[in-house]
Amino acid sequence: MSEVTKIEYRAVIKFLTREGLSPQNIKNRLDGVYGENSPSYSVVKDWSKRFRLGQESLEDDARTGRTVEVVTNDKIALVEDLVLGDRRLKVKEISQMSALSETSVRRILHDHLGMSKVSARWVPKQLSALQRQRRVECARTFLELCGDNSE
Numbered sequence: 001m002s003e004v005t006k007i008e009y010r011a012v013i014k015f016l017t018r019e020g021l022s023p024q025n026i027k028n029r030l031d032g033v034y035g036e037n038s039p040s041y042s043v044v045k046d047w048s049k050r051f052r053l054g055q056e057s058l059e060d061d062a063r064t065g066r067t068v069e070v071v072t073n074d075k076i077a078l079v080e081d082l083v084l085g086d087r088r089l090k091v092k093e094i095s096q097m098s099a100l101s102e103t104s105v106r107r108i109l110h111d112h113l114g115m116s117k118v119s120a121r122w123v124p125k126q127l128s129a130l131q132r133q134r135r136v137e138c139a140r141t142f143l144e145l146c147g148d149n150s151e
Helices: 006-018 023-037 041-052 073-085 091-098 102-112 129-149
Strands: 115-118 121-124
Touching: 006 023, 006 041, 023 041, 073 091, 073 102, 091 102, 102 115
Parallel strands: none
Antiparallel strands: 115 121
């Protein structure tokens, strides 16, 4: 048997409520058919009450309150441009310039851009292949220069 969705359970609860069954009887019938996978008594009771009061929709109600702040590609690009323009910026300054919360700025810097604060500058945590190659070349050049003057 395939897994039953919340909407399908609610349809059964709605039907049995319209048939005049009590929430306890509905719960017993659901347990008989679905066993451990059936919804809890409190869920059955809540939806049964909603349907008795006239609710027709099987979907959850829209939630109120503060919307979830989503980090978008535009916000990531904005923070990246600010940091690349001046790597000495503080999180608070970036926050003020971008109209984002300090927590969002930190999340973008660390999680999305992979940057960390090193010696008062924001730098990428990992070097690209080109950056690693340039560092190796610079180090070899430095060693050659030091090797020539070590006498």
